[in-house]
Amino acid sequence: MARVLRWTVRKLLRAIAIFLLCFLVVELGVRFYVLRWQPQLRELAHTFQPDPATGYSLVPNRSLEAPGNANAGGHSWHFDSNAQGLRGPDLAPRVPGQCRLLMLGGSYVYGIGVEASETAAALLEAHLRASSDRPVLVINAGTPAFGLVEQYRQYLARGADLDVDGVVLPYLQRDDLDGLRHFKLADGMLFTDPVLFAGHPSFVIEFLAGDNIYVHESHDSFRHLIKHVVFRRPEDIIPRRATATFDPAIKSWEVIEDLQRLASTRNQPFLLANFPFWESSPFAPGADPGHPAHAKTKAAPWAQDFFPVFWATSSSPYLDGDHHWNELGHRLVADALFPWASEVCQKVWERSAPRLVTPPDK
Numbered sequence: 001m002a003r004v005l006r007w008t009v010r011k012l013l014r015a016i017a018i019f020l021l022c023f024l025v026v027e028l029g030v031r032f033y034v035l036r037w038q039p040q041l042r043e044l045a046h047t048f049q050p051d052p053a054t055g056y057s058l059v060p061n062r063s064l065e066a067p068g069n070a071n072a073g074g075h076s077w078h079f080d081s082n083a084q085g086l087r088g089p090d091l092a093p094r095v096p097g098q099c100r101l102l103m104l105g106g107s108y109v110y111g112i113g114v115e116a117s118e119t120a121a122a123l124l125e126a127h128l129r130a131s132s133d134r135p136v137l138v139i140n141a142g143t144p145a146f147g148l149v150e151q152y153r154q155y156l157a158r159g160a161d162l163d164v165d166g167v168v169l170p171y172l173q174r175d176d177l178d179g180l181r182h183f184k185l186a187d188g189m190l191f192t193d194p195v196l197f198a199g200h201p202s203f204v205i206e207f208l209a210g211d212n213i214y215v216h217e218s219h220d221s222f223r224h225l226i227k228h229v230v231f232r233r234p235e236d237i238i239p240r241r242a243t244a245t246f247d248p249a250i251k252s253w254e255v256i257e258d259l260q261r262l263a264s265t266r267n268q269p270f271l272l273a274n275f276p277f278w279e280s281s282p283f284a285p286g287a288d289p290g291h292p293a294h295a296k297t298k299a300a301p302w303a304q305d306f307f308p309v310f311w312a313t314s315s316s317p318y319l320d321g322d323h324h325w326n327e328l329g330h331r332l333v334a335d336a337l338f339p340w341a342s343e344v345c346q347k348v349w350e351r352s353a354p355r356l357v358t359p360p361d362k
Contacts, residue, residue, distance in 0.1 A: 023204070035188065044064065047079065048185050053148045056185035058143060060085045062331060066315045069093055077115055087140040088116050094163050097134040097352040099128070099345035102164040102268075104151045106257075109142025109170055112324040116140070120325070124333035124341055131342060134349045138341070139164065145183045145190055148255040156262060166269040166344040172277045173297070195226065226237035253298060260302055271340050272303040276310050278323035283316045299323060306336045 006119045012344040043064045051057040083090040087110055094100060105110055111119035121140035128136040140163055141154060155167065183190050186201045193202035195209075207227040256272055263270035274297040278284050287309070297303045309332050310317055317329030324335065 009102060011205055027204050030207070031187075034203060039240055044079075045188055046188065046191075048188075048190060049085075050185055054143075054146070054153045056183070056190065058085045058087075071156075077113055080116060085177055087111065087119065087142065088122060091137075091162070095135050097349060099348040100136075100162070101138045101341055101344065102155070103140055103142065104136060104155060104167065104169045105142035106151070107142070107144040108148040108172060108325055109140065110144050111140070111142065111330065113319045113322055114325070118330055119326050120330040121272060121336070122334035123233040124337055127137060127334060127338050128341060129344055131338075132345070132349065134345070136345055147182070148252055148259075149182070152255050152259050152262075159262070159266065165348045166266060166271070166341070167259070167263045168271045168337060168340070169256070170249075170273045170275055170337075171184075171286045172275055173280075183239050188266055200296075221240070260300075260312065263316065269340075269344050270302050271337070272300070273305065273337060273340075274299060274303065274305045274334075274338075275294065276307050278318045280307070281316075281318070285320065304334075304340070308335045 001108070017342060047059055047062055048056045048065065049059045056346070058081040060081055060083050063078050065076055066079045071096065082088060101122075101124075109120065116122060119137045119140055119142075121142070125136060125138035135271065139149075141162075143150070143154070159167070170340050176252055182193055184192075184194055184195065186194050186199075187203075189201070189206075190202070191206045194206050205226060228325050259269045260272070280287055280292070282289065291305075291311075297305045310329075313328070315328055317325055317332050319326045
């Protein structure tokens with residue numbers, strides 16, 4: 001009996017060793033392919049950098065040509081950043097009489113799939129310029145994969161240096177937990193709550209079981225097993241499943257309120273602009289035309305619901321097969337934000353206009 005047990009243990013240990021060796025070979029192969037061999041992924045891996053305020057940010061002065069969705073006839077576009085690590089032209093110091101607005105957000109605001117000049121921030125700036133001869137600047141602070149927490153930390157750390165007169169947050173309420181999703185930059189790649197071994201992620205596990213910006217669809221059953229069961233950690237920043245003590249909608253709203261309070265202390269008008277994800281638009285099968293309650297913005301003087309704007313359009317404002325905003329989507333967002341932005345800028349321009357001094361009567 002003991003001899004059979006020893007033989008079984010040896011066989012088991014040998015099988016485990018062979019499995020670990022094969023896994024290591026595959027892991028090294030995937031890393032070599034991603035970081036050395038595959039040009040586009042290699043470039044993406046050098047697009048993000050560690051950031052003490054937000055965890056990661058865009059590397060300044062980068063430009064990577066990204067192909068569109070070939071199956072949907074999409075055109076290529078440029079994944080780029082300016083000298084400040086933001087999207088759009090390099091930022092210059094404020095000029096006299098200039099109105100400066102800040103647009104926070106993630107990949108939608110950044111403008112995945114369109115050029116920098118086609119984003120909502122750039123179009124809003126163009127609208128404001130066309131409506132007045134006064135100087136104006138709309139800063140696009142959207143960063144791919146940024147959630148609400150990263151957007152708040154970005155504004156907290158850099159908002160004062162950007163010297164803006166108003167802040168707008170286009171918010172897409174598909175899943176409140178989506179806005180709290182925590183991405184981590186590890187070994188040059190962005191992963192959602194990666195499983196780390198001695199501080200390093202397994203590219204194989206993360207590509208199969210993690211949400212990341214490089215793989216659009218992971219294996220749900222494998223992801224659930226790895227992230228929810230095997231490596232479920234009590235210290236997770238954002239719990240991966242709702243519990244009685246964790247309500248994603250409440251947590252999301254808390255961060256939004258923190259943003260609004262911070263803007264108020266800086267005397268900067270704040271607008272929460274609620275737009276629908278594709279899943280809550282008329283272009284998604286089975287979408288609710290009544291605007292479901294979970295997707296409605298809470299009542300607040302600084303919040304506005306723009307769902308009707310997307311429901312009224314006859315053409316899809318989303319990219320085919322990707323569902324980020326297309327050129328039409330960005331144009332609809334810019335048009336919707338124009339009244340608020342115009343009101344903020346008018347007050348700035350009025351304050352900076354030279355006062356006419358009437359000479360006293362003789």
